[in-house]
Amino acid sequence: MDKAEDLETLGEELYSLIHPKHKENAGKLTGMLLELPAPVLRQMVQDKATLSEGVEKALRALQLAQEPSKIPCKDDDDLSVSSDSLGEQLFELVDVYNTGHSQKITGMLLEQHKQAILNLLSDPKLLEEQVNFSLKTLKEQNMEGTGISDADDAERLGEKIFSLVEELDPLHANYITGMLLEMDPAALHQLLRDHTMLEVAVQKAQAALDSPNQTLST
CATH class of the missing domain: 1.10.1900.10 (c-terminal domain of poly(a) binding protein)
Known part of the structure; x- marks a missing residue:
């Protein structure tokens, strides 16, 4: 079944579910809901609560547009x-x-x-x-x-972090970079913009490396 046929089938099913309660606006409401992604529509067909929520939103929008x-x-x-x-x-x-x-x-x-x-x-x-x-x-x-929409971008981010860390601690650059890359992407980009924050993060990583409880594989 191609996308058009699938959408048409979903539309017919939605219309049959909406029509009993909203006879006058069933067509318009169905049309508005059909703008949503197919997975959402399938969920509406299977789940009355999801359908009811979608219909309510569409109904409110329709009323606002008409008034x-x-x-x-x-x-x-x-x-x-x-x-x-x-x-x-x-x-x-x-x-x-x-x-x-x-x-x-x-x-x-x-x-x-x-x-x-x-x-x-x-x-x-x-x-x-x-x-x-x-x-x-x-x-x-x-x-x-x-900057990390895919694996390639994530790798580039790692390379940028490594090049900066290497200037601060060449001996442990690999280990420290690995530890920093566990941070959120937003935090990593902040480190790239703020050298002071980067230095603090590197110092914390160095302290973790120096800890006797810290074991690192070589």
Whole structure:
């Protein structure tokens, strides 16, 4: 079964589950849920609790999209529509996509002009495009920020740490580098940026090496 057939089958199953309780909006709700990853959809078909949660999110998003009048439009207040108010409504819509980054994506979208944000609230298609673009940007930033998106990058990070450690303790550079590489990637990148922190980490590793309880294989 190819992806299109699989998605169509999942759509039919979801529709049959949603229709009894939401006859009027069953089609729209199903369509919104079908934007989610296939594994999530399969879980919804098998687990009523997961389906119910997804439907509730989609329903809230649908109601917000259909009721732009909820957004205040008075002359004086219009310029200062609460960022919290817009943020909450936008978050509800973004959260439907189950990206795992709803808060970050909402924050990115809120950096736009208010009129652009209002357009997102009333145009589901435009919102979907913006969410997908923001998600792609986040993933790219994450790969650049951590520098260890795969084994090759992890190896390069190890080499950078080793070259710095070697300047501080050539004799034990291998051992110390191995100990430091057990740290979180974010902490390792901080060591690369802050030489003082690196020196402290190396000194701690040296102390561990000098400990009589520390055994090292050669």
